[in-house]
Amino acid sequence: MTTTLKSHPIWHNVTQTVEAIDPTAIATQHLQACNAQINGYWDEEDQFYEIIRFSQSPQLEVISSALGVTPNHNGGTPWLNFKYALKIPGSEATIGELSLILNDSLKVIDENWLIDIHSPHVLSQ
Known part of the structure; x- marks a missing residue:
């Protein structure tokens, strides 16, 4: 007998759990806590920026x-x-990505930003 995870009930439970957590609210709160700016950012070309801000949140x-x-x-x-x-x-413009890792208390324990530093909506110093 072959077992696959595709139809396993665990996926329904995980989906319900993720929906109940409201990941967008967690990220919005994180952005607000850091004043919608990144302090200390290395881009893909190893260029360092003290502060990255956005023209709008x-x-x-x-x-x-x-x-x-x-x-x-x-x-x-x-x-x-x-x-x-x-x-x-x-706008349809995507200016980057944010990855948040949360512990079992839903506290952010790590974050990773990938920012389009050349976007006109990104302000860098």
């Missing part, structure tokens, strides 16, 4: 989510990873 669109467990001596530490597209309101 970007809209967040969830583009992927992942659930994982990091093995440890207690059996494992669960985490969630949400990846967002950063879009300018009223």
Whole structure:
């Protein structure tokens, strides 16, 4: 007998859990907490920027989510990873991506930004 995860009930449970968490609200709160700016950013060409700001606060669109467990001596530490597209309101322009990793208390434990530094909506110093 072959078992596949595609139709396993775990996916329904994960989907319900992710929807109940409201990942967009978490990212919006994170953006507000950092005043919609990034302090210390290295771009893909190894250029360093002290501060990255946006001409207007970007809209967040969830583009992927992942659930994982990091093995440890207690059996494992669960985490969630949400990846967002950063879009300018009223425009189709995507100015980058934000990835947030959350612990089991839904606190941000890591973040990763990928910013289109050449976008006219990105202000850098």
